[in-house]
Amino acid sequence: xxxxxxxIITMGCxxxxxxxxxxxxxxxxxxxxxVHDSKNPTGxxxxxxxxxxxxxxxxxxxxxxxEFAQAKEEGxxxxxxxxxxxxxxxxxxxxxxxxxxxxxxxxxNYKQLLTDLGSPMDTCSVVRHxxxxxxxxxxxxxEGCDRHCAYCAIPxxxxxxxxxxxxxxxxxxxQLVADGTTEFQVIAQELTYYGVDIxxxxxxxxxxxxxxxxxxxxxxxLHYAYPTHFPWxxxxxxxxxxxxxxxxxxxxxxxxDNMLARMKRNVTKxxxxxxxERMREEVxxxxxxxTLMVGFPGETEADFEELMEFTRWxxxxxxxxxxxxxxxxTYSAENYEDDVPEEVKQRRLDKLMALQQEIxxxxxxxxxxxxxxxxxxxxxxxxxxxxxxxxSPEVDPEVLIPVEERMLKVGRYYNVKIVDSxxxxxxxxxxxx
Numbered sequence: 001x002x003x004x005x006x007x008i009i010t011m012g013c014x015x016x017x018x019x020x021x022x023x024x025x026x027x028x029x030x031x032x033x034x035v036h037d038s039k040n041p042t043g044x045x046x047x048x049x050x051x052x053x054x055x056x057x058x059x060x061x062x063x064x065x066x067e068f069a070q071a072k073e074e075g076x077x078x079x080x081x082x083x084x085x086x087x088x089x090x091x092x093x094x095x096x097x098x099x100x101x102x103x104x105x106x107x108x109n110y111k112q113l114l115t116d117l118g119s120p121m122d123t124c125s126v127v128r129h130x131x132x133x134x135x136x137x138x139x140x141x142x143e144g145c146d147r148h149c150a151y152c153a154i155p156x157x158x159x160x161x162x163x164x165x166x167x168x169x170x171x172x173x174x175q176l177v178a179d180g181t182t183e184f185q186v187i188a189q190e191l192t193y194y195g196v197d198i199x200x201x202x203x204x205x206x207x208x209x210x211x212x213x214x215x216x217x218x219x220x221x222l223h224y225a226y227p228t229h230f231p232w233x234x235x236x237x238x239x240x241x242x243x244x245x246x247x248x249x250x251x252x253x254x255x256x257d258n259m260l261a262r263m264k265r266n267v268t269k270x271x272x273x274x275x276x277e278r279m280r281e282e283v284x285x286x287x288x289x290x291t292l293m294v295g296f297p298g299e300t301e302a303d304f305e306e307l308m309e310f311t312r313w314x315x316x317x318x319x320x321x322x323x324x325x326x327x328x329x330t331y332s333a334e335n336y337e338d339d340v341p342e343e344v345k346q347r348r349l350d351k352l353m354a355l356q357q358e359i360x361x362x363x364x365x366x367x368x369x370x371x372x373x374x375x376x377x378x379x380x381x382x383x384x385x386x387x388x389x390x391x392s393p394e395v396d397p398e399v400l401i402p403v404e405e406r407m408l409k410v411g412r413y414y415n416v417k418i419v420d421s422x423x424x425x426x427x428x429x430x431x432x433x
Contacts, residue, residue: 005033005043009068010131011061012051014138014187014223016084017131020049023083023110024129030119036131041071044078047113050086052157054325061086069100083110085157107158108143127175133377135411136183136219136393137176141169141207145189146197147226149253150264150331151296151324154189163194166207170214177216182411183375184211184220185392192225192234205233212241218413219243219375221392225250227275228266235282245389246283249318251291255310256303259296264331269306276314287390289318294352295345296324297336304348311355317363318396319356323349361423364397371431374399374416376408384408386416388426399426406430 006027010020024034035043046068050061061084071077079102087094088106095104105113114120130137144158173184186208188194195203211220220241222234225248238244254260257269267275279286292307311319323345326338374386377393383400391397399416401408408414408430416428 002033002042003044004031005035006045006047007038007041007043008034008036008047008049009041009064010037010049011064012049012053012057012085014185015140015143015189016049016051018128018138018140018187019084019107019110020047021128021131023047023049023113024131025127026111026114028129030114034129036129041068041077045081045117046071046077046079047081047083049110050082050084052085052087052089053153054322054327056325058086065094065098065101069098072100081105081113083107083113089153089157127179128172130176130179130181132393133410134180135375136185136377137181138185138187139169139173139176140164140187141191141194141204142188146193147190147266148264148331150262150336151293151327153327153330156329158189161190161193161197163197163203166195166203166210169207170210173211173214173217177214180411182216182218182413184217185223186211186220187223189224190226191222192229192231202229202231205231205237208234208244209237209241212237212243217243219245219389221245221247221389223249223392227252227272230275232278232282235279238286239283246286247289247390247392248279248286249289249392253291253293254296254299254303254307256306259299259303259307262298262332262336263293263296269310273310273313287317288314289320289392289396290314290316292319292321292352294321294323294348295340297332297339299324299340299348308352308355311352311359315359315363316356317360317390318392319360320395321349321352321356357423360397361421364421364423364426367418367426368421369418371415371417372399372428373413374401374428375413376401376410378410379403379408386414386428397424397426399428401428401430 008020010017027034051057068080072080081103082101083105087104091104142163144161145155146161192204255269255272326333372388376384376386378385382403386399415431418426418428420427
């Protein structure tokens with residue numbers, strides 16, 4: 001065990017990662033050395049930031065806690081703490097089942113951990129310890145969600161939507177830019193709701209526009225929008241501002257009116273089609289990322305075929321999909337029977353993703369011959385790995401550039417001619433900037 005060393009393990013989404021980065025900075029301000037997601041944890045203290053969204057994520061979090069609990073029993077760990085969504089939701093049950101954990105914290109009281117370790121929190125703000133490559137960072141603009149979709153446990157875990165003050169967000173952006181960050185992934189459970197809890201108005205367009213005015217901000221990318229009451233002003237900002245990526249992550253889940261009503265999505269099939277049409281009309285070249293769900297209670301073959309038809313028509317540049325998983329306490333768990341057999345869910349999921357694979361391959365092939373701006377994320381084997389404005393880290397296609405061509409710098413932006421493509425990746429050659 002390394003004294004005064006803390007291993008931070010983050011499970012789940014990028015919103016959890018921001019919390020971990022905040023905690024790491026707070027620890028470091030008190031003299032601790034923090035290591036994030038180490039393959040070989042050696043600290044005397046471990047903090048596990050858990051995910052509690054769906055069953056697979058919950059199981060992964062629990063298994064990780066148990067691994068560290070065993071390490072503590074064997075004397076390889078002095079203190080073990082757990083925080084995040086899973087412990088926010090199931091704290092009493094976890095305390096009873098895993099007594100090796102010294103203390104469980106929820107989603108919002110984890111900063112108390114410093115006080116419990118004998119280092120009271122300072123009132124001044126602390127710049128996050130960025131764990132991503134220095135040139136990009138995730139920027140969380142709110143917590144919670146006021147949408148109550150039938151399948152989703154997030155409002156149960158995180159509570160109502162709470163927007164961060166706009167000046168606080170802009171100050172964080174300035175601090176990160178001063179430290180070398182040029183690309184921002186703006187994240188929230190529902191970013192289009194930003195500001196409504198403050199004065200009843202949507203302020204996401206204003207926030208993004210003011211962010212884009214900050215010198216040194218080269219790319220702003222938007223994640224997790226909601227289709228109902230979409231703030232159209234945001235598309236104007238995206239079209240007019242060169243440093244606002246023509247990229248939007250908006251989870252649609254389904255398209256049949258039957259499913260949308262049962263899911264409590266507050267949108268119709270016709271409105272969904274019109275939403276996509278208008279986005280493409282107002283922001284030519286926009287790349288849309290979405291998430292779709294199959295196997296929701298009551299989904300018929302006809303519903304699924306509507307979803308397939310919609311996917312063929314929409315030709316999403318980026319798409320992920322998952323099979324419905326019943327979550328405790330949600331409307332669907334309490335009011336619907338999980339009546340779609342698992343094998344049917346899997347068949348539908350495989351069919352939908354096979355379609356998307358074809359679409360993705362065609363869309364990426366259309367980029368061959370184009371010159372695109374690419375930021376370099378890392379060097380890996382014989383290639384530099386980068387991304388265009390149309391690609392979010394870790395989830396979207398990457399651009400591979402041969403190392404032998406010329407020396408490139410991580411975090412720098414280059415003009416790259418695309419020379420070849422695969423289903424989910426591109427190959428390019430750099431041009432002299």
